[in-house]
Amino acid sequence: MRRGEPRSEELDPRVARSLQTILHAALEELGDVGYGAFTIESVAARAGVGKSTIYRHWPSKLALIEGAFQTLHEQAAPDIVSGSPRERVERIVRHVAEVVAGKPFSSCIPALIDGAERNRDVRRFHHRFQREARKPLVAVIAMGVECGDFESHIDPELTAIALVGAIFYRRLMTNEPFRPGQAAELVATTFGVATRSRAR
Amino acid sequence: MRRGEPRSEELDPRVARSLQTILHAALEELGDVGYGAFTIESVAARAGVGKSTIYRHWPSKLALIEGAFQTLHEQAAPDIVSGSPRERVERIVRHVAEVVAGKPFSSCIPALIDGAERNRDVRRFHHRFQREARKPLVAVIAMGVECGDFESHIDPELTAIALVGAIFYRRLMTNEPFRPGQAAELVATTFGVATRSRAR
DNA sequence: TCGCAGCGATACGTCAACGTATCACTGCTT
DNA sequence: AAGCAGTGATACGTTGACGTATCGCTGCGA
Numbered sequence: 001m002r003r004g005e006p007r008s009e010e011l012d013p014r015v016a017r018s019l020q021t022i023l024h025a026a027l028e029e030l031g032d033v034g035y036g037a038f039t040i041e042s043v044a045a046r047a048g049v050g051k052s053t054i055y056r057h058w059p060s061k062l063a064l065i066e067g068a069f070q071t072l073h074e075q076a077a078p079d080i081v082s083g084s085p086r087e088r089v090e091r092i093v094r095h096v097a098e099v100v101a102g103k104p105f106s107s108c109i110p111a112l113i114d115g116a117e118r119n120r121d122v123r124r125f126h127h128r129f130q131r132e133a134r135k136p137l138v139a140v141i142a143m144g145v146e147c148g149d150f151e152s153h154i155d156p157e158l159t160a161i162a163l164v165g166a167i168f169y170r171r172l173m174t175n176e177p178f179r180p181g182q183a184a185e186l187v188a189t190t191f192g193v194a195t196r197s198r199a200r
Numbered sequence: 201m202r203r204g205e206p207r208s209e210e211l212d213p214r215v216a217r218s219l220q221t222i223l224h225a226a227l228e229e230l231g232d233v234g235y236g237a238f239t240i241e242s243v244a245a246r247a248g249v250g251k252s253t254i255y256r257h258w259p260s261k262l263a264l265i266e267g268a269f270q271t272l273h274e275q276a277a278p279d280i281v282s283g284s285p286r287e288r289v290e291r292i293v294r295h296v297a298e299v300v301a302g303k304p305f306s307s308c309i310p311a312l313i314d315g316a317e318r319n320r321d322v323r324r325f326h327h328r329f330q331r332e333a334r335k336p337l338v339a340v341i342a343m344g345v346e347c348g349d350f351e352s353h354i355d356p357e358l359t360a361i362a363l364v365g366a367i368f369y370r371r372l373m374t375n376e377p378f379r380p381g382q383a384a385e386l387v388a389t390t391f392g393v394a395t396r397s398r399a400r
Numbered sequence: 401t402c403g404c405a406g407c408g409a410t411a412c413g414t415c416a417a418c419g420t421a422t423c424a425c426t427g428c429t430t
Numbered sequence: 431a432a433g434c435a436g437t438g439a440t441a442c443g444t445t446g447a448c449g450t451a452t453c454g455c456t457g458c459g460a
Contacts, residue, residue, distance in 0.1 A: 012428065014436055034314045036236020039417060050438040055419065110317040113372050114234045117310040123375075130373040158366065158389045165365030166358065168373065172313050173330040175323075189358045190390060212458070214406055239447060250408040255449065 015057075021047045022054055026068035031107030035115035035122075038065055066121055072108060072129070075099055080136050085144030086187070089163075092137045094183035097167050101177055109171065134160050162190055215257075221247045222254055226268035231307030235315035235322075238265055266321055272308060272329070275299055280336050285344030286387070289363075292337045294383035297367050301377055309371065334360055362390055 025047035030038055040061050044051045058064040078095035080088050099105050116123040134157075141156040166186055170178040178186070225247035230238055240261050244251045258264040278295035280288050299305050316323040334357075341356040366386055370378040378386070 012436070014426095014428070018437080034234075034236045034318060036234045036238070036314070037318075038236070040419085041417060044438095048438090050440090051419085052421085052439085053437065056436075061418080107317075110314045114236070114310045114314040116372075117307075118234055118237075127373065127375050153388070155385070155389045158386060161369050162362040162366040162386070162390050165367070165369030166362040167365070168369055169361050169365030172316075172372075173327065173368065175327050185355070186358060186362070188353070189355045190362045212406070214457070218407080240449085241447060244408095248408090250410090251449085252409085252451085253407065256406075261448075 018049065018053055019057060022049055022057070022064075023068055023071050025049075026064055027071055027104055027108065030065065030068055030111045030115075031104060034111045035065065035118065038111075040064065062119065062121075065115065065119075066125070069108075069112060069115065069122060069125055072105060072112075075105075077136070080140055085140055085147070085149045088140045089137065089144070090183050090187050092140060093163050093167070093187055094180045096133070096137075096164050097178050097180040097183055100167050100171050101180065106171065109168070113172075134164060137163065159190070163187070166190070218249065218253055219257060222249055222257070222264075223268055223271050225249075226264055227271050227304055227308065230265065230268055230311045230315075231304060234311045235265065235318065238311075240264065262319065262321075265315065265319075266325070269308075269312060269315065269322060269325055272305060272312075275305075277336070280340055285340055285347070285349045288340045289337065289344070290383050290387050292340060293363055293367070293387055294380045296333070296337075296364050297378050297380040297383055300367050300371050301380065306371065309368070313372075334364060337363065359390070363387070366390070 022043065026038075026043045029043050029046055033039075033042070038061070040054055041051060043049075043064065044054055054064060058067060078091050080092060082088075083091070100109070112122070112126050116126040137160040138156045141150065141154070141159050144150040145152055145154060145156060163186065167178045170176060222243065226238075226243045229243050229246055233239075233242070238261070240254055241251060243264065244254055254264060258267060278291050280292060282288075283291070300309070312322070312326050316326040337360040338356045341350065341354075341359050344350040345352055345354060345356060363386065367378045370376060
C-alpha cells in the first residue's frame with residue numbers, strides 16, 4: 001500500500017477498519033487542536049490504535065493531515081433543479097449555512113484555513129473544495145440573470161461570494177454564527193432588490 | 201512590571217525597546233507559523249533577544265501571543281464624513297480590502313482565526329476587533345437607508361457582513377484575493393441596485 | 401561617576417512528539 | 431487448519447520547546 005488514499009480495491013478488512021478509524025479520529029483531532037498543534041500520538045490514542053499502525057499507512061504527519069482533510073468531502077447536495085432561481089438560491093444558501101454550522105465541517109474550518117496558509121497541498125485542496133462548493137450557486141445565479149429574474153448587471157461569481165462570504169464571516173469573525181433559517185433574509189438583503197425590481 | 205501591555209507610563213528606554221521589538225517579532229512569527237506552532241524561542245531568535253527577556257515581560261507563551269495580537273490595532277481610518285452614502289460605503293469597503301490585503305494584518309488572519317477557535321481570550325479580542333471594524337460601515341449603510349439613498353428593507357448589519365464577508369472569503373478561501381480596486385464593483389453588485397432604483 | 405536594573409547568552413531539567421524498531425498475538429485468506 | 435499480514439503495545443534515540451536559573455556586561459538614572 002503505502003498510499004494515504006483509501007483504495008477502493010479489495011482490502012483486508014482489518015486494514016479498511018484501521019484506515020477509517022484513524023481518518024475519523026484525525027479529523028476530530030484537527031477540529032479540536034488545529035493544524036499547528038496536531039500530533040500523531042493524540043490521533044493514535046483517540047483512535048485506540050498503535051502509533052505504528054498510523055505510520056504503516058501514512059509516511060508522515062503531514063500526509064495524515066492531508067488525508068484527514070480529504071474526508072471532509074462527503075456532503076449531500078441540495079435540490080437545485082426545481083423552483084424559481086430565487087428559490088433555488090435560497091435553498092443553496094441554506095444548505096451552505098447548514099454545512100458551515102454542522103459537524104464535522106464546522107470545527108475544521110479554522111484548521112483548514114490555517115493549514116491552507118502553511119502547506120501548499122492543503123491550500124490546493126481547500127481552494128478546489130470551495131470552488132466546487134460554490135459552483136452550483138454561481139450557475140443558478142447566472143441562470144437567473146439570463147432569464148431576467150435578476151438584474152442583468154450583477155456578477156454571479158461576486159454575488160455568490162457575498163452570500164457565502166457572509167455565512168463564513170459570521171462563523172469565523174463573530175460569536176453569532178449564521179443560522180440556516182436566516183437564509184431567506186440574507187438573500188433578500190443581499191440581492192432581494194434585484195428580484196423586486198422585476199416584480200414591479 | 202510583569203504585565204504584558206506596554207505601559208504608557210515613563211519606562212526605561214531599554215524596556216520600551218525590548219517590548220516593541222519582541223511584539224513586532226511575535227506578530228511576524230504568528231503570521232509565518234500560525235497559532236498552534238508558535239514558539240517563544242523562535243520569537244527570541246527573530247527579535248535578536250534572549251529568551252529570558254521575553255519571560256521577564258510575559259508570564260507565558262499564551263500571554264505573549266495575546267500581546268502580539270493586540271498590536272494589530274493600529275490602522276488609519278478612512279474618511280467617512282464626506283460624500284454620498286454610496287461613496288462612503290465604497291470608501292470603507294476599499295479600506296477594508298486594503299487592510300485585509302496588507303501587512304501585517306493579512307498574514308495574521310489565519311492565525312487569528314485559529315487562535316480564536318482555541319483560546320477564549322483571543323476569541324474575545326478577535327470578535328471585538330471585528331465588531332469595531334464593522335461599526336462605521338454599518339452606521340453609514342443605516343444612514344443611507346434612513347435618508348432614502350438605499351432601499352428601506354435592507355438590514356444594515358447583514359449588508360455590511362455580506363460586503364466584508366466577500367473580502368475575507370476571497371482572502372481565505374480562494375487564491376484570488378480581493379483587490380481594493382474592485383471595491384466599487386463589489387458595492388455595485390451587492391447593492392448597487394438600491395442606489396439605481398433611487399436614481400431612476 | 402556610580403550602582404543597579406535590564407540585558408543577551410547559556411546551561412539545565414523536564415516533557416512531549418517525531419519517527420523507527422521489535423514483538424507477541426490475532427483474525428484474515430486460502 | 432495453517433501461516434502470515436496486519437495489529438496494539440512498548441521501548442528507543444533524537445529533537446525541540448517549555449520555563450527556570452545564573453552569569454557577566456552595559457547603559458540608564460541619580
